[in-house]
Amino acid sequence: MGRAEDRRARQRGGRRAAPKRSSGTGTGTATGTGTATGTGATTGTGSVTGTRAEARAAAGGKAGRKAGGKAGAKTGIRRFFTWKKVVGTIFGMILLGMAAFVGLYLWIDIPKGNAAAQLQSNVYKYSDGSTLTRDGDVNREIVDLDKIPKKVQLTYVAAENKSFYKDSGVDFRGTARGLINTLSGKGKQGGSTITQQYVKNYYLSQDQTVTRKLKELVISLKVDRQKSKDYILAGYINTSYYGRGAYGIQAAAQAYYGVDAKDLSVAKGAYLAALLQAPSQYDWTSATPTGKRLVKARWNYVLDNMVEEGWLKQSDRQAMQFPKPKDPKGSAGMGGQIGYLVDAANNQLAKQLVSDGTASDINDAKALVDKGGWTITLNIDKKKQAQLEKAVKTKLASKLNGKKRKVDDAVQAGAASVDPKTGKVVAMYGGTDYLKHFTNNATRRDYQPASTFKPLIFAAALDQDAKTQDGRSITANTIYDGTSGRSVKGSDIAFSPPNEDDRDYGNVTVQRAMNASINSVFAQMGVDVGMDNVLKTAGNLGLDVDGLQAVPAQTLGTMGASPLEMAGVYATLDNHGKKVTPSILASAEHKDFSVTVPPPIGDQVISEEAADTVTSVLTGVVNDGTAQQSVSQAANRQGQHVAGKTGTSDNNKSAWFTGYTPNLVTSVGLFGENPKSHAQVSLSGATGLLPGVGRINGGGYPAQIWAAYTFSADTKSTKFVLDTKQGAAVEPTETPTFTEKPSETPSSTPTSAEPTTESPTPTSESPTPSETPTTSRPTRTPTRTPTSTATDGIPEDPVQPNLQ
Incomplete structure (x- = not known):
């Protein structure tokens, strides 16, 4: 019975029970000395040594304690998490998930095609509520799959699934990955099949929601069971968005090749299939270098997959060349300036939808905008728009x-x-005709703004209290070597820019340097301020400086910029340093979306005094500098205060005038573009001017267009109210007098000069030779006038324009 008693002892926590009495009579005792005696009714006597009994009791107690410890451990965390329970829980969750999915499968039916599959028109309005246009023709035509070449069909399969x-x-x-990314806020991810798409x-x-993804999963399974693969592929090819407003193959x-789908080659089909991944980014005619590299890689990927699957011969693949698409053309009803205005409004709306979180990417x-149903009101003033178009036509x-x-x-x-007080884009000129020239010249950023960048350098100097290399504060009266x-x-990078026509000016004030647009002065000023500081200020004013290197060459305005961008920069100066972000979009309404257009007027980005000083200096450019003849002497000027800056890029590929009154800011740019290759070319010799000497420059046609438009659109004789004591607006330079028959080259030398009252240039773009200021005002008679006769008070392009 010893072993049985031990087990019972372990169950009781290690305590062994006392021995049971025999059925006979008798008593027994055990002493600590190890002897036991007992008598009973039975015959015979016996004794047990105490030592043996104690040993058994001790062993039983020890085993009992050990067993009791193990039993105690199972009453803790192990009691709840055993391997059997974990496996059972996982298995139960799997069964539960399967049951839920079966429930979804039974509950969700294949719906009818949604409204988004049937596009609506967009209505566009002027600022006064009158209709600008309706974009009502949905650019989509369903074609049967048998009308699409078989190998072209396979390009989509090779590209996507x-x-x-x-x-x-x-x-x-892929669906699981998409659900996880959606829940974690990482946005949409690839991996969907053609059926799912x-x-x-x-x-x-x-929409990028878990509910939508689950519905997509269930409906895709049902569609795959109920519809043929050809039906699904045809639906996918015909409903997808390809960019350029085109839905379906x-x-x-x-839109891209000017052919019907039945006439597409495999190479062209592969491009369209590749395009679906990112239509805007991959449109060859407007893609960035990175976009072109990516779409070409995607095109190769599609064709390589076809070879791998045995759908295309390797020899045919190697013979294929990338098929560059044709230039885009606008849709009907978008002729003239309408298409440019609509595109600009659509682009701003699309960016706002991304900013609001309504769309995941551009x-x-x-695609949401192109699907229709929008009522879009523009800030465009119908009267001002007509006046701008007329100015370009006549001038x-x-x-x-x-x-x-x-x-x-x-x-x-x-x-x-742009209205500088509200930030509204009140007029825009995009080109000769949207249906003939698709690119919007008002928003393109591929041409250099040239010397219209110089005021931004001076603004940075003023705002940051910069000093020259010898410690002098930079002001309108600071003397520089021209x-x-x-x-x-002071530059780690060597830079020695020539002035236009390689002319020397000697010591000149900043005011005089701005009037004459002297490169050497502003190159040195940029280094004095620090080019990183210059670009920072330019960015604050509204110029896109992302990716620009802070090198002295940027002082010549060698970056890209658009007229709309430059209008915003100068509007910020006109608005006393409060940021103006031009907005063509007044409102956008849709039954399914809510869009709030942010206010165009922002925070103070440079000091009011700095902005006003730049404005004061820029009045000298108009009254005494490179824009004098075209703007200051315009017959229809009614006393308005005007500030502005001319600019002409290297090799005469672009010419600019960006100027403003207290009420209106307008930037005009002329760009040389080969009509076939779209390469940048020189404007020299255009309109019959002699090549080489008859350059198109900022003080010529751009300034003439600006004056003809501005002085008809802004008839208020408003004066600048400036918080500054510097510049031509508060210390005007002398007005030059013209001789009756001047010689071609200025030859007069001032008898004396004051640094703060430099004499102006005599023509719209041509500065005079160098001169050294002394102590008294100079007396000077300019010796050259434009060769052509002025019309409507605005002279034609000078023969020897300063390209700055």
Whole structure:
């Protein structure tokens, strides 16, 4: 019984029970000395040594304590988490998930095609509520799959879903990844099958939600069971968005290659299939270098997959060349300036949809806009818009004759006009005709703003209290060396920019340097301020400086900028340093979306005194400098205060005038663009001016267009109210007097001069030779006038314009 008693002892926590009495009579005792005696009714006597009994008791106690400890441990965490319970829980969750999915499958039916699959028109209005246009023709035409070449069909399968003909319509791994990314806030991810993408396009929406993804999963499984693969592929190809307002392969084939879908080659089909990944980024004619590299890589990926799947011969693949698409063309009803205005409004709306979180990226946003149903009101003033178009026609377009001069076909004009107090874009000129020249010249950023950048350098100097290399504060009266080709001091990068026509000016004030647009002065000023500080201030004023290197060469305005961008920069100066972000969009209404257009007027980005001092100095450019003849002497000027700056880029590829009154800021740019290759070319010789000497410059046609428009659109004789004691507006320079028959080259030398009262240049763009200020005012008679006669008070382009 010893072992049985031990077990019972362990169960009781290690205590062994006392021995049971025999059925006979008798008593027994055990002593600590190890002897035991006992008598009983039975015959015989016996004794047990105490030592043996004690040993058994001790062993039982020890085993009992050990067993009791183990029993105690099982009453803790192990009691709840055993391997059996963990496995059972996991298995139960799997069963529960399967049951939930079965429930979803039974509950969700294939819906009818949603409203988004049937696009609506957009209505566009002027600021006064009158209709600008209706974009009502949906650019989509459904074509049967048998009208699309078989190998072109396969380009889509190779691009998006090589297992399309074998799978069940769903990529469970990709869908799971998409659900996880959605829940974690990482946005949309790839991995959907063609069936899933078709379901999203036709039955659902582009929303990135868990509910939508689950519906997509279930409906895709059902569609794959109920519809043929050809039906699904045709639906996907015909409902997808390809960019350029094209929905479906037929519209895309026409938009990009000018052919029907039935006539697409495999190479062209591969491009359209590749395009679906990012239509805006991959449109070859407007793509960045990175975009072009990516779409070409995607095109190669599609064709390589076709070879791998045995759908295309390797020899045919190697013979294929990348098929560059044609330039985009506008849709009907978008002729003249209308298309430019609509595109600009759509682009701003799309960016706002991304900013609001309504769309996940710019491609989704543009697709939402193009799907229609919007009422979009622009800030465009109908009267001012007509006045701007008239100014371009009378001052430039009427003088262009492509039949006589090939270069005339290369002249492109762009302009943007902004109210500096509200930030509204009140007028815009995008080009000759949206249906003939698709690129909007008012918003393009591929041409240099040239010397219109110089005021930003001076603004940075003033705002940051910069000093010259010898410790003098930079003001409108600070003297700089205007020697052409002079090496800048204090720069780690050697830079010696020549002045226009390599002219030397000697010691000149900043005011005089701005009037004459002297390169050597502003190159040195940029180094004095610090080019990183210059670019920072330029960015604060509204210029896009991302990716620009802070090098002295930027002082010549070698970056890209658009007329709309420059109008915003100068509007910030006009608005006393409070940021103006031009907005063409007044409001956008849709039954399914809520859009709030942010206010165009922002915070103070440079000091009021700095902004006003720049304005004061820029009045000298108009009254006494490179814009004098075209603007200051315009017959229709009614006493308005005007500030502005001319600019002409290297090799005469662009010419600018950006100027403002207290009420209106307008930037006008002329760009040389080869009509076939779209390469940048020189404007020299256009309109019949002699090549080489007859350059198109900022003080010529751009300033003339500006004056003709501004003085008709802004008839208020408003004066600048400036918080400054510097510059031409408060210390005006002398007005030059013209001789009756001046010689071609200025030859007069001032008898004396004061640094603060430098004499102005005598023509719209041509500065005088160098002169050294002394102690008294100079007396000077300019010796050259424009060769042509002024019309409507605005002279024609000078023969020897200063390209700055």
